[in-house]
Amino acid sequence: MLHKLNFWKNRKPNSSEQVYTIDTIKKNPIPEHIAIIMDGNGRWAQKRALPRIAGHHEGTKVVRKITKLANSLGVKVLTLYAFSTENWKRPKSEVDYLMKLPEEFLQTFLPELIKENVQVRVMGMKDSLPEHTFRAVQNAINKTSDNDGMILNFALNYGSRNEIVQAVNSIIADQKSGILKEEEVTEDIFSTYLMTQELSDPDLLIRTSGVVRLSNFMLWQLSYAEFWFTETLWPDFSEQHFLEAIDEFQKRARRFGGV
Ligand code: IPE
Ligand code: IPE
Ligand code: MG
Numbered sequence: 001m002l003h004k005l006n007f008w009k010n011r012k013p014n015s016s017e018q019v020y021t022i023d024t025i026k027k028n029p030i031p032e033h034i035a036i037i038m039d040g041n042g043r044w045a046q047k048r049a050l051p052r053i054a055g056h057h058e059g060t061k062v063v064r065k066i067t068k069l070a071n072s073l074g075v076k077v078l079t080l081y082a083f084s085t086e087n088w089k090r091p092k093s094e095v096d097y098l099m100k101l102p103e104e105f106l107q108t109f110l111p112e113l114i115k116e117n118v119q120v121r122v123m124g125m126k127d128s129l130p131e132h133t134f135r136a137v138q139n140a141i142n143k144t145s146d147n148d149g150m151i152l153n154f155a156l157n158y159g160s161r162n163e164i165v166q167a168v169n170s171i172i173a174d175q176k177s178g179i180l181k182e183e184e185v186t187e188d189i190f191s192t193y194l195m196t197q198e199l200s201d202p203d204l205l206i207r208t209s210g211v212v213r214l215s216n217f218m219l220w221q222l223s224y225a226e227f228w229f230t231e232t233l234w235p236d237f238s239e240q241h242f243l244e245a246i247d248e249f250q251k252r253a254r255r256f257g258g259v
Contacts, residue, residue, distance in 0.1 A: 020243035031203035040209025040233030058235035085159030117149030123195035124158035167193035
């Protein structure tokens, strides 16, 4: 076991020197929904003696790259954890920058997303975002709402526990008003009260930067996802890493409790 753990920890990205191509990856089933905890921006910047926000800025370039690749692979939903309900604990200057990032990102890439038929969605506590952040994301949602290609779902001011509690409260309210009968709360009905609503559950979860935890991300929806972790920091995450994660996903046996 110890040996296995060490092997995992010391594993370098692409240590096999294997080069993955879109064509070979496409020969096997592509995960429909991929969720990514984009972590390590701060450490990427620190290593370069740069302010943490430089890492966040660099990270947006990777968002663009991976979105393009996921779209061309035929991924249906790409969910990206951009800001958690716990990230408000960070220094105000960093939070302020993170709240400007959607504008910065969308100003540059929205035309591209429109052209590439991507639908932008946002899940999280949108109401408590600063007005300027809310406006930027809402504009992107509106401008891409006629697209029917890949869903690019940003988890922004998102926390899974908050999401679940909100769902429970909405269910109670709907029961009180008679919209929902008490005995009607099944797993499927419960899912429709979550922020993912009609989205399928993630098939594959990727987390970068060597951190191995969920950090309050999609606790309900990740019940049967395959997890893939890499030591690579998000700003260094490449197309090869993404293809490698999918390649490993394709080799896993998903049993969903069966045999
Ligand atoms: C992920 O990078 C981005 C956000 C959480 C917004 P971090 O900022 O968490 O980077 P590290 O973990 O401090 O390196
Ligand atoms: C999770 O990363 C949130 C995002 C990637 C947006 P954090 O860096 O905030 O997680 P912890 O604090 O290390 O658990
Ligand atoms: Mg982090």
